[in-house]
Amino acid sequence: MLIKVRFFKCGILQCNVVLNEGDIVTIWIDPKRVFLVKLAKGKRLDTDKGYILYDDIIGKEYGDVLKLSRATAYLLRPILEDIYLDLKRPSQVLYPKDVAYMIYSSSVEPGSVVIEAGTGSGFLTISLAHFLGKEGKVITYDVRRDMQETAKFNASVLNLQDRIEFKLKDIREGFEEKGVDAVFLDMPSPWEVVEKAYEALKPSAALIVFVPTVNQVEKTYLEMEKKGFVEIHAEELILREYKVKEGATRPKNVGITHTGYIIRGRKSIKTS
Known part of the structure; x- marks a missing residue:
């Protein structure tokens, strides 16, 4: 059969x-x-x-x-890694090593509802939609219509568009959702929306941020401390692939080393 x-x-x-x-x-x-x-x-x-x-x-x-x-x-x-082969990518995209760890650290599961900003080319969006399953939902925000159109196209190639809601809005004005299971930020100034993310999250839910520079790490980490997040970590992942040859196995000369930094923390209940 x-x-x-x-x-x-x-x-x-x-x-x-x-x-x-x-x-x-x-x-x-x-x-x-x-x-x-x-x-x-x-x-x-x-x-x-x-x-x-x-x-x-x-x-x-x-x-x-x-x-x-x-x-x-x-x-x-x-497999999910294959989306990096031929999908449109007019902007820098997150690498699988970072995406996988971000999703793992968030503790989301099939059926979860999450917020993402910004959408970019949609590679994190697509990965989230895959892991959340047909009962889950990704609400993704961006200020650029052209980027969201690219992300919509990429999602449609993989038949995942029904799991994603695209919103064109500057999230510094706030999210429209409350009580979500996680917030993912990949934007130039995430510290400006840490408080907005706090307001959108369920208690104990995770805020996961990706930034390319250490200056952004410091600003985001300290702002998360101020706004009521706990168990905050700032991390970098290094991936090294090996060239396997009998009697001469060694690391490849070219590989994916630094791609960016991940800051993650969990929403606590604020006390006076």
Whole structure:
């Protein structure tokens, strides 16, 4: 019996999937040739190793292979990290190592309701929408309409747009929601909205902030202390990948080191 499901409805579980039009596939040829595509009849992917007709993929399953004129292509079920392959990214995006830790530290779960600001290209937005599931909700704010349009497009590619509410507003004026499960900030001056985030959060819920410079860390951390947050941490994550070769395994010469800083804390009940 064939189990027909779509990407993200299976979560990260392994599923036997017959690929249909509208499904998302990662096409892996080699480490330098990896493509994230959404299947549509009549379209094709052109590479320097040969072309692939999407009609030839429809009806196959994840894990199948296709022979190109000069290589073999593997049809893989996308993982979240694959969104960094071909989605639009007109702005700097958060890296998977930071996104994963931010979500883990927030203790959100399927069904949670969270706020994000700003939207940017939508990579954190998409990751949150995936983890919160179809019963959860991401409310994302930004002051730039063009960035939100990009994020909407990226979310639609992955069939996640129904889990996200986009709002065009300067959050220094305040959030419209109360009692949310977490607030995520990726903006130039997050210390200006720490109090607004406090007002929007449930007691004990987390504020998670990402900034690129230590000056921003200091201002945000101290403001969180003033405004009633506890268990505050300022952290940086370093990721180093290894080049594996028999008898000569070593770290790669190029890797992802500094990307930014994460400040996180939890809302306490203010006392007079």
